[in-house]
Amino acid sequence: MPRHSSKRATPDSHGTSDQILDVAERLAQTRGFNGFSYADVAAELGITTAGLHYHFPTKADLGRALIDRYSKTFGDALQAIEASGAAAPAQLQRYVDIYAGVLKAGRICLCGMFAAEYTTLPDGMQKAIRSFFDLNEKWLSRLLAAGRKDGSLAFEGSPQEGAGAITSALEGSMLLARTYGGAERFKTAADRVLRDFAPKKPKK
Amino acid sequence: MPRHSSKRATPDSHGTSDQILDVAERLAQTRGFNGFSYADVAAELGITTAGLHYHFPTKADLGRALIDRYSKTFGDALQAIEASGAAAPAQLQRYVDIYAGVLKAGRICLCGMFAAEYTTLPDGMQKAIRSFFDLNEKWLSRLLAAGRKDGSLAFEGSPQEGAGAITSALEGSMLLARTYGGAERFKTAADRVLRDFAPKKPKK
DNA sequence: CAAGTTACTTACTAGTAGGTAAGTATACCA
DNA sequence: TGGTATACTTACCTACTAGTAAGTAACTTG
Numbered sequence: 001m002p003r004h005s006s007k008r009a010t011p012d013s014h015g016t017s018d019q020i021l022d023v024a025e026r027l028a029q030t031r032g033f034n035g036f037s038y039a040d041v042a043a044e045l046g047i048t049t050a051g052l053h054y055h056f057p058t059k060a061d062l063g064r065a066l067i068d069r070y071s072k073t074f075g076d077a078l079q080a081i082e083a084s085g086a087a088a089p090a091q092l093q094r095y096v097d098i099y100a101g102v103l104k105a106g107r108i109c110l111c112g113m114f115a116a117e118y119t120t121l122p123d124g125m126q127k128a129i130r131s132f133f134d135l136n137e138k139w140l141s142r143l144l145a146a147g148r149k150d151g152s153l154a155f156e157g158s159p160q161e162g163a164g165a166i167t168s169a170l171e172g173s174m175l176l177a178r179t180y181g182g183a184e185r186f187k188t189a190a191d192r193v194l195r196d197f198a199p200k201k202p203k204k
Numbered sequence: 205m206p207r208h209s210s211k212r213a214t215p216d217s218h219g220t221s222d223q224i225l226d227v228a229e230r231l232a233q234t235r236g237f238n239g240f241s242y243a244d245v246a247a248e249l250g251i252t253t254a255g256l257h258y259h260f261p262t263k264a265d266l267g268r269a270l271i272d273r274y275s276k277t278f279g280d281a282l283q284a285i286e287a288s289g290a291a292a293p294a295q296l297q298r299y300v301d302i303y304a305g306v307l308k309a310g311r312i313c314l315c316g317m318f319a320a321e322y323t324t325l326p327d328g329m330q331k332a333i334r335s336f337f338d339l340n341e342k343w344l345s346r347l348l349a350a351g352r353k354d355g356s357l358a359f360e361g362s363p364q365e366g367a368g369a370i371t372s373a374l375e376g377s378m379l380l381a382r383t384y385g386g387a388e389r390f391k392t393a394a395d396r397v398l399r400d401f402a403p404k405k406p407k408k
Numbered sequence: 409c410a411a412g413t414t415a416c417t418t419a420c421t422a423g424t425a426g427g428t429a430a431g432t433a434t435a436c437c438a
Numbered sequence: 439t440g441g442t443a444t445a446c447t448t449a450c451c452t453a454c455t456a457g458t459a460a461g462t463a464a465c466t467t468g
Contacts, residue, residue: 038457039455047415047417049455049457050416051417053458115380116316119234120236157396161392164377165393168373168376169369175316178323179337181368188361189369196400241424242427251446263425263427
């Protein structure tokens with residue numbers, strides 16, 4: 001299939017790198033880092049594997065780029081939520097919604113997937129994964145602390161512990177939802193998390 | 205390395221199959237099903253890959269055997285807990301301890317790992333994974349229902365939902381503990397789960 | 409309009425994946 | 439004692455893995 005015949009399919013200047021990351025990201029989130037190959041990505045984009053190596057010399061490079069972009073996008077979304085100035089419970093809900101959106105696309109969190117494959121991944125990727133969770137839990141800790149202070153949230157233990165519990169529960173229920181129970185499983189688990197951090201009503 | 209020289213290393217009648225499963229299980233729980241090969245297992249046992257194929261013709265067969273044995277062991281442990289006749293909170297604690305033991309060995313739950321790789325696994329394995337979680341959540345549901353009835357446990361929602369929340373939280377915190385926060389992360393998450401299902405004290 | 413630079417291609421490599429066929433040492437049984 | 443079953447081995451095979459070297463068409467700049 002000659003792509004070089006007259007002019008390149010996409011203006012060529014535009015981001016082939018981004019398209020590669022798009023496809024690789026989807027494959028990584030559905031099949032895992034060890035579950036897809038350069039050949040898979042190349043075939044889907046109609047280019048050769050050598051073309052891929054031009055953009056990402058090694059698979060470790062691709063992996064790091066994947067996490068970096070994912071972390072950046074995630075961080076931007078968190079900043080947007082924070083900047084909205086909404087109440088803490090509403091911000092927490094929006095945080096959960098990010099995860100729900102990923103799951104709805106049949107994926108799991110990129111870094112949740114990579115966490116499973118952690119021991120098989122190159123060092124650069126391992127560091128990047130830890131940074132992702134760091135980012136998440138720092139943001140959540142701040143939110144929980146602020147919510148507790150203004151009374152819109154209530155929970156036992158430190159904000160750090162709370163943040164850890166939230167990410168664990170969300171990552172875990174994403175993981176299981178794909179194999180067992182579907183998206184509604186995630187929803188009930190997420191609702192429970194939200195409820196756990198809501199101020200206790202007088203209780204009938 | 206001649207193993208056939210005089211007599212076989214292990215009486216030969218004894219379970220080579222079991223030894224294969226032992227090694228494969230450890231590799232699967234640390235590196236994932238796509239993260240190890242027949243060559244890895246064979247090298248560790250000092251036999252050839254062809255020897256492996258004698259016991260488990262295909263990797264899918266090995267995978268199914270892995271899950272079957274794991275489920276059986278797990279099921280037996282749950283039965284033992286149930287048979288102890290201990291109070292519901294104590295039984296729940298022992299359930300959590302099973303997970304803690306797995307993590308302490310540097311592993312994550314076999315089926316948690318396989319849940320991540322779910323879409324890449326053969327159909328037989330997928331079914332077996334669902335059965336594992338079914339087993340877990342059925343047992344937990346029964347326990348939660350009994351505990352609520354006798355007042356030793358308290359929680360919102362159905363026992364099924366509670367069971368789902370517990371497995372999600374435990375699987376998730378196992379996953380993250382290996383990459384971020386270590387075993388203590390799991391412990392704080394597990395303690396929080398236990399506390400969530402404890403009857404509420406009068407609260408100072 | 410020539411000389412780069414960019415973004416690929418073709419054509420290959422070495423290593424590893426899962427899997428198979430045929431042979432062999434040992435144990436078990438009639 | 440001879441035959442059969444068990445538990446392997448040696449020696450392959452095909453497909454795929456990440457990765458590389460060298461070539462090339464099209465844009466970009468001096």
